[in-house]
Amino acid sequence: MMLEQDIKMYELEITADCNAECPLCARTIANMPLRGNSQISLQQIKEMFPSESTIKGKHFALCGVLGDPIVHPECFEICEWFVENGGDVSISTNGGYNNAEWWTKLAKLKNLHCKFSVDGFENSNHIYRVNVNWKVLVRNMRAFAEAGGEGRWTFIPFGHNEDDYEQARDLAKELGMKFIKRTSGRNALSKKKHKSRKMDTTIKLTDSKKIPHNDLSELKKIYKSNDKKVVDEAVPTISCQFYHNKDHEGATAYIGADSTLWPCCYLYDESKKSYKRVIPSEDKEFNNLQKYSIDEILRTELYTDLKKRWYASHEDHLRRCVKSCGLKGIYKNKRVEDTN
Numbered sequence: 001m002m003l004e005q006d007i008k009m010y011e012l013e014i015t016a017d018c019n020a021e022c023p024l025c026a027r028t029i030a031n032m033p034l035r036g037n038s039q040i041s042l043q044q045i046k047e048m049f050p051s052e053s054t055i056k057g058k059h060f061a062l063c064g065v066l067g068d069p070i071v072h073p074e075c076f077e078i079c080e081w082f083v084e085n086g087g088d089v090s091i092s093t094n095g096g097y098n099n100a101e102w103w104t105k106l107a108k109l110k111n112l113h114c115k116f117s118v119d120g121f122e123n124s125n126h127i128y129r130v131n132v133n134w135k136v137l138v139r140n141m142r143a144f145a146e147a148g149g150e151g152r153w154t155f156i157p158f159g160h161n162e163d164d165y166e167q168a169r170d171l172a173k174e175l176g177m178k179f180i181k182r183t184s185g186r187n188a189l190s191k192k193k194h195k196s197r198k199m200d201t202t203i204k205l206t207d208s209k210k211i212p213h214n215d216l217s218e219l220k221k222i223y224k225s226n227d228k229k230v231v232d233e234a235v236p237t238i239s240c241q242f243y244h245n246k247d248h249e250g251a252t253a254y255i256g257a258d259s260t261l262w263p264c265c266y267l268y269d270e271s272k273k274s275y276k277r278v279i280p281s282e283d284k285e286f287n288n289l290q291k292y293s294i295d296e297i298l299r300t301e302l303y304t305d306l307k308k309r310w311y312a313s314h315e316d317h318l319r320r321c322v323k324s325c326g327l328k329g330i331y332k333n334k335r336v337e338d339t340n
Contacts (some may be wrong), residue, residue: 001297001298001303001304002242002243002251002298002303003187003293003295003298004054004249004293004294004295004298006251007058007250007252007253007294008057008058008059008060008245008249008250008251008252009058009060009061009062009245009250009251009252009253010057010059010061010250010252010253010254010255011061011063011116011253011254011255011264011265012040012060012061012062012063012254012255012257013040013062013063013064013065013066013069013254013255013257013268014039014040014045014062014064014069014074014075014078014257015037015038015039015064015067015068015069015071015072015087015256015257015263016032016064016066016067016074016256016258017034017035017036017037017039017067017068017071017093018034018064018066018067018068018094019034019068019071019074019096019097019131020068020070020094020096020129020130020131020132021130021131022094022117022128022129022130023128023130023197023203023205024128024187024205024273025066026065026066026269026273027065027066030272031330032066032205034059034131035071037257038257038258038259039067039072039257040073040255040257040259041074042077042078042081043261044289044290045078045081046322047290048255048259048275048289048294049081049082049085049192051085052085052086055081055082055086055087056085056086056087057086057087058087058092059087059088059089059090060082060087060088060089061089061090061092062075062078062079062089062090062091062092063091063092063265064092064257065256065265065268065269065272066256066272067222067257067262068090068093068094068097069091069092069225069254070093070095070097070098071097071117072214073195074093074106075266076102076106076109079091079106079109079112080109083091083109083110083111083112084280087111088111089109089111089112089113089115090114090115091106091112091113091114091115092114092117092154093114093115093116093117094116094117094118094129094131094132094137095114095116095117095131095132095137095140096117096129096131096136096137096140097134097136097140098140098224099107100139100140100142100143101143103140103141103143103144103147104143104144104146104147105147106149107143107144107145107147107148107149108147108148109123112149112150112153112267113149113150113151114138114144114149114150114151114152114153115151115152115180116141116152116153116154117129117151117154117156118141118154118155118168119155119156119158119161119168120155120158120161120164120167121161121164121171122153122167123164124136124160124161124164125137125159125161127160127161128156128160128161128203128205129295130203131251138171139228141153141175141177142175145175145176145177147306148297150181151171151176151177151196152177152178152179153169153171153175153177153178153179153180154180154182155168155169155179155180155182156182156183156184157181157183157207157208157210157211158206158207158208158300159206159207159208159209160205160206161207162208162209162210162211163206163208165181165211169338169340170285178337179337179338180335180336180337180338181211181335181336181338182333182334182335183208183212183213183214183334184209184332184333184334185213185214185219185324185331185332185335186211187214187291198314200267204246213334214331214334216330216331218327219323219326219327219331220329221324222234222328223319223322224327228311228312228313230311231311231312231317231319231322232311232312234260234322234326234327235310235311235322235326237327237328238321238322238325239325239326239328239329239332240263240264240306240321240325240328241264242264242306242323243261243305248252251307252264254267254268255293256268258288259288259289259290260287260288261287261289261291261294261297262287263302263303263306264324265326266320266325267320267321270318270320277318277319278302278318278320279302281301282315286300287302290295300311306318309321310322
């Protein structure tokens with residue numbers, strides 16, 4: 001059985017609010033508002049992780065299925081709490097919010113790095129990162145970099161931005177940031193049309209042909225198969241970060257903006273689409289960190305029976321686990337640093 005001490009990394013969604021309206025975001029798909037959604041306060045963070053003994057040596061990845069951490073009014077203070085108690089922090093963000101002074105201050109925090117999700121250049125980034133102002137974004141990245149912050153530019157190749165790849169890489173180099181090519185099964189499989197609340201035109205997303213993702217044809221056959229034997233034979237190939245994250249030599253868990261603890265972001269995302277597909281029971285409070293401790297939640301059925309539910313022969317089969325993490329995680333985000 002997994003214990004709190006086994007978790008070496010938390011993916012932490014401190015807010016479900018955002019300044020952007022990315023077409024493939026679960027919040028956009030669910031037609032949620034940009035603001036006024038759930039979030040975790042600094043005080044609640046301190047109750048979840050009250051002392052150095054619960055933080056030291058752990059990594060806290062501020063990210064989000066629904067929101068962007070920098071929109072949270074206490075984002076800086078939350079980062080400060082973790083690093084001052086011996087943790088290290090990464091922030092995944094579109095970068096288009098807060099002023100230059102805020103970013104300069106953030107850059108001074110030790111053991112913190114920022115992953116800027118910038119998918120294109122001046123005339124293309126906003127096609128996916130809808131509402132993100134290019135001038136504000138570049139100003140913020142420059143302020144962070146010039147103040148000594150460790151930044152990483154993460155670029156998702158689409159059909160509409162593939163020709164901007166080199167220009168983006170050159171600016172990242174100028175800013176002293178690592179440039180990461182991020183391909184993703186979600187983006188490769190989705191042929192999405194989207195009309196944002198602030199745009200008259202419809203956006204059509206296609207995957208990049210010049211910078212393709214892994215071939216997902218075999219995975220599609222498995223997770224879409226009605227033959228339980230086919231699915232069950234793929235179970236040993238599941239690469240589950242809840243049980244082991246190779247980058248942090250331990251388990252990884254996900255905390256949603258509603259203060260719920262999940263084995264991963266994929267099952268949190270799945271619960272937003274259909275709670276009963278993940279949790280057949282009616283107890284929606286079982287994993288609420290405002291009611292139960294991490295160890296208490298880890299003793300519940302979702303966690304103790306997780307591996308059993310990977311099998312299609314199980315009555316409460318979790319098909320999402322095969323899709324997102326089968327064939328050694330071929331669907332997952334693939335990040336490769338471009339050093340050219």
